[in-house]
Amino acid sequence: MTKLAATGRRQGSGDVSNETRWRRTLAWLRAQFPPRYPTTVRRKSITDYANTTFDNCRFRIVIDRDAAPAEALDALLHEWAHCLTWHGNDVDNHGDEWALAYGRIYRAHDAWAYGFEAKATNGGDK
Numbered sequence: 001m002t003k004l005a006a007t008g009r010r011q012g013s014g015d016v017s018n019e020t021r022w023r024r025t026l027a028w029l030r031a032q033f034p035p036r037y038p039t040t041v042r043r044k045s046i047t048d049y050a051n052t053t054f055d056n057c058r059f060r061i062v063i064d065r066d067a068a069p070a071e072a073l074d075a076l077l078h079e080w081a082h083c084l085t086w087h088g089n090d091v092d093n094h095g096d097e098w099a100l101a102y103g104r105i106y107r108a109h110d111a112w113a114y115g116f117e118a119k120a121t122n123g124g125d126k
C-alpha cells in the first residue's frame with residue numbers, strides 16, 4: 001500500500017491503550033469480516049508500510065512495527081480488504097472491489113469505536 005497521511009479520525013474512548021485498540025480491532029475484523037482463508041497478522045520492522053501475501057492457503061499480513069498507532073490501524077483495514085477481495089490475482093490490487101470492501105470496513109470500524117461506547121443503537125454490530 002502507499003503511505004497514508006495521518007488521519008483525523010476519532011479514536012474512540014480516550015483512555016484505551018493502543019494495544020487494546022489493536023487487539024480489539026483484530027478480533028472485530030475476524031468476527032465481522034471473516035476472510036475465506038486463515039489470516040495471520042504480525043507487526044515487524046519492514047521497509048514498506050504494510051503488505052499481504054498468500055501462500056499455503058493462508059493470508060499473512062505484515063504491518064510495520066514502527067508505524068504510528070493510527071497509521072497501523074488504517075494499514076490493517078487496508079490489508080484486510082485485500083484478503084476479502086482476493087481472487088488469485090495480485091494480492092496488492094486496488095480495483096473497484098477492493099475499494100468498496102475497504103470503504104465498508106473503514107466506515108464500520110469508525111462507527112464501532114472499539115466496543116467501548118454505549119450500545120444504544122445496533123449501528124456498530126451486525
Ligand SMILES: [Zn+2]
Nearest residue numbers: 001078092093
Ligand atoms: Zn494495498
